[in-house]
Amino acid sequence: MVETMTIKEPMDALVDNLQVEPPKKTLIEARNVDVFYGNFQALKNINITIEENSVTAFIGPSGCGKSTFLRCFNRMNDYIDEFSIKGEVLIDSKKIYWRNVAVEELRKEVGMVFQKPNPFPKSIFDNVAYGLKIQGIKDKTFLEERVVKSLKDVALWDEVKDELKKSALALSGGQQQRLCIARTLAVKPKIILMDEPTSALDPISTAKIEELMFELKKEYTIVIVTHNMQQAGRISDKTAFFYMGDLVEYGETKQIFTNPKKERTQNYITGRFG
C-alpha cells in the first residue's frame, strides 16, 4: 500500500506537469502609466500585465482612478479636455498611444460595456449589427448569422427572437445591458472592457451577466471595474486594488481576498473604509 503510494505520487506530478497549459499570452500591458486631468494626477506610475482569456477585476473606492485606467485601454479618455497620459499602454504588443494609431481600429479590438445600458435608439437587430455595418459589411446572411450568434451568446435570443425589429429601448434594463454586450461581441473583439456593468441592474439580471462572463472568458479577455466586492470575488481570476491613483496590490483574486499583502487592501476588502 505504502509502496504504491510512493510510486504513484511522482507519476501524478509528472502527469500534472504535462497537463499544465503553456503560460498564457500577455494581452494588455501598462508601463509606467501616469494620467493627468489638467494638474490633477489621476494615476501614478501604474504597471500591470493582463493575460489572455482571463477576467481581471479593478476594485477601489470612488475616484481612485480605476475607471480612468480602464478607459486607457480603448482610449475613451481622448474626449476629455485636459486629459494627458505618460508611459506606454500596449494591447497585443502594440503601443496604442502611438500617434499613428487609428482609434477606430483599436476599438474594434477592444470593446466596451458601460455602467448604464446605452442601446442605440434603433431596433434590436440594428443595435447588434451596428458595429459590422459601420465597417461596411452589407452581406445580409452574414449580418443575420452574427446577430443571432451574438444574441445567443448573451442568452437573449430566446427572449427577443420574435421581435428583432422592435426598438431596443423597449427592453428591460437587464435585457438592454445584455444587448449592449451582444453588440460588442458582434464585432469579435479580443478584449471586453466593462465599466461597472451591473451597477444599474437588479440582482437577477446581475446574476445572468456574471454567469455570462464565465462563458465569455473562453473566447475573450475581460477587464471589469466593479464596486461590488463579492462580484469581484466571484467572477475574476485576478484583482487589482487601486487607491488614490496608485495600484496598491495586484494578484490572484483568491490571494487578494484571503491573504492580501498590503494592510490597505485588507482594510478595503473587509469594509473598514471605502
Add this chain to the structure above:
Amino acid sequence: MKNGVQNDSFFKMKFSEKIIVTLLKFAASITILTTIGIIMVLLFETINFFKEVSFWDFITDKEWTPLFAQKHFGILPLVTGTLLTTFIAIAVALPVGLTIAIYLNMYAPKGFRKIFKPLLEVLAAVPTVVYGFFALTVVTPFLQSIYPDLAGFNALSAGIVMGIMIIPFVSSLSEDALYAVPKTLKEAAFGMGSTRFQTSFKVMVPAASSGIMVSIILAISRAIGETMIVAIAAGQQPRFGFDPTVPIETITAYIVQVSMGDVPHGSLEYRTIFAAGITLFVFTFVLNSVSFWIKKRYQEKYD
C-alpha cells in the same frame, strides 16, 4: 385678543397674495386676449370678404388682381410665391444650419462653441430690412453676373438671403437637440469604433431627429411669415408658378403693399388683406401645432 391679531396678519398676507395672483392673471390674460382679438378681427373681416367673393374662387383662381379693373381673387399666386421663397430659404438654411450644428457639437473645441454660437445668433438679430437691401443690391447683381436673365426682383435672391437669416434658427435649435442626446449614447458609438462622422450621422442625428425636425419647422414658419426681405427684393407681381428667376409676390408682401397704399378703409380691396392674413395665420398655426406635437410625442425617449 391674541387670536384676533394673528388672524388679522393672516388675513393681510392672504390679501396681498391675492393682489399678486390677480396681477399675474391679468398679465397672462393680456396675451391671450390679444390673440383672441386678432383672430376675431381677422375672422370678422374675412367673413365680410367672403360675402362678396366666393370661397371656391379664392382657393382655385390662378390670378390675384384685386387692385386692377379686372378683379380676380385667387390666393394661389400668393401661396406659390410664399412657398417658393420658403423652399429656397430652407434649401439654403437646412444643409448649412445642420452642418454647423454637427460641427459645433461633434468637432469644434468647447471654447470655440462658446464663442461661435452667440456670434451666429447675431445673424438673427440683423434687422430684416437690412437683409432686404442686401438681397436687392448685393445678391441679385451677383446672381445676375452668373445668370444674366435673372430679373431685378426675383424669388431666388430673396429666398437665399432669407435662408441666411434663418440659419441660426436651424443651427442653434439643432445643436441644442444634439446636445440633449445622452452622453452615454455618444460613448457607445465611439466605443464601437465609429468615426466622428459615423457617430454624427448614424447615432446623434437620428437620436436628435425630433428636435431637429422642430427646428426646421420653426424655421419654415419663420420663413413663411418673413415680410421685409421679400417685399423689398422679390417684387410685387402675384404670379402663379414656381419660377425663381422672375418677380413674384408673397402673402406678406401683398399685405404690406396694400396696407401702405391708399386703399379706402372698409372696401373690398381693404378686406383682401384680412383674407390673405388669415391664410398666412392658418399656415403658421398648422406648422407650430405640428412642431408642438412632435416635441410632445418624441420628447424624453431616454431617461
